[in-house]
Amino acid sequence: MSDIPFHRDLAFDYGRVDQLSPLIRRVIARNPSPFTFHGTGTYIIGHGDVAVIDPGPDLPDHRQALLDCLDGERVSHILITHTHDDHSGGARAFQAAVDAPTYGFAAHPSSHEQDQVEAGADEAFTPDHRLAEGDVLAGAGWRLETLHTPGHLSNHLCFALPAEAALFTGDHVMGWSTSVIVPPNGHMGDYIRNMERLLDRPDRIYYPTHGAPIAEPQPFVRALIRHRREREANILACFGENITTVTAIVERLYRDVPRHLHAAAAQSVQAHLIHLQEQGRIGLDDQNRLRLRTTQAG
DSSP states (O other): OTTSOOOOOOOOOTTOOEEOSSSEEEEEOSOOBTTTBTOOEEEEESSSEEEEEOOOSSOHHHHHHHHHHTTTOEEEEEEOSOOBHHHHTTHHHHHHHHOOOEEESOSOOOOSSTTSSSSOBOTTOOOSEEOOTTOEEEETTEEEEEEEOOSSSTTOEEEEEGGGTEEEEETTSOSSSOOOOOTTTSOHHHHHHHHHHHTTSOOOEEEESSSOOBSSHHHHHHHHHHHHHHHHHHHHHHHHTTOOSHHHHHHHHTTTSOGGGHHHHHHHHHHHHHHHHHTTSEEEOTTSOEEEOSSOOO
8 A cells, every 4th residue: 555645644623614615614423444544624615605525424503604604605415425434424404404415326225234344324415406517506606526436336426626626526436545345335346446447537636525636636546546456466375375255355455454444454455355256256156265267257
């Protein structure tokens, strides 16, 4: 991971309004964790009539900080990148306070296996308006374009602000760590494909929900993709040594990672195994055990 230039020197105060650019403000919620870094960054776009991206968790102090920041302004859009509690959990209470519609890709995908190690599924949220790839939202002095970026979660969206060549990346690209991919609603193949899509875009800065802004996004994304490819190679090397269970692979590859994070690492390994099966690089033998395939599937 040393080749990924994570920005760990983020200066912040909980509840403080940071003016990051002419059109962008940010308020960070007090919900630090191993999966949220310092906490959820809620973004406010524009002035007067504004959009709010990811109201964050359902924390009264964070909601009040947002309302204080927006005193005298009107919220016209509440945008949700995806339905994890640290992003959308506070949307309903915030919506009640500002009387604005919510926008997102869809309700949380149904699964009993999802989100046991991360922020938690927000199964109560359903957007008032559903967004799809290429949809445009606009207000006074700002215009946002929608990108559907499944991978971290199947309903994940990013939002581009062309006026500032900026991209709000939610958890698709984070500024302090790699994203957790939890099957079945998280999908490694989708994640990598949507990371590769970003390389052809003109964005000059990313604003992740967790971590500092990323000022040189293309090299950052290339490093993240390279890390995933190297992880796949490491897993295949484990198979070559007959280390084929998720637990054994985690013990080998994550031995320098604190053990309380091994459950998340196991989910990531499982996501890679599914992707490797889809590529035909590993498969089930006659005893229903995963093994290397000697030839690539056509």
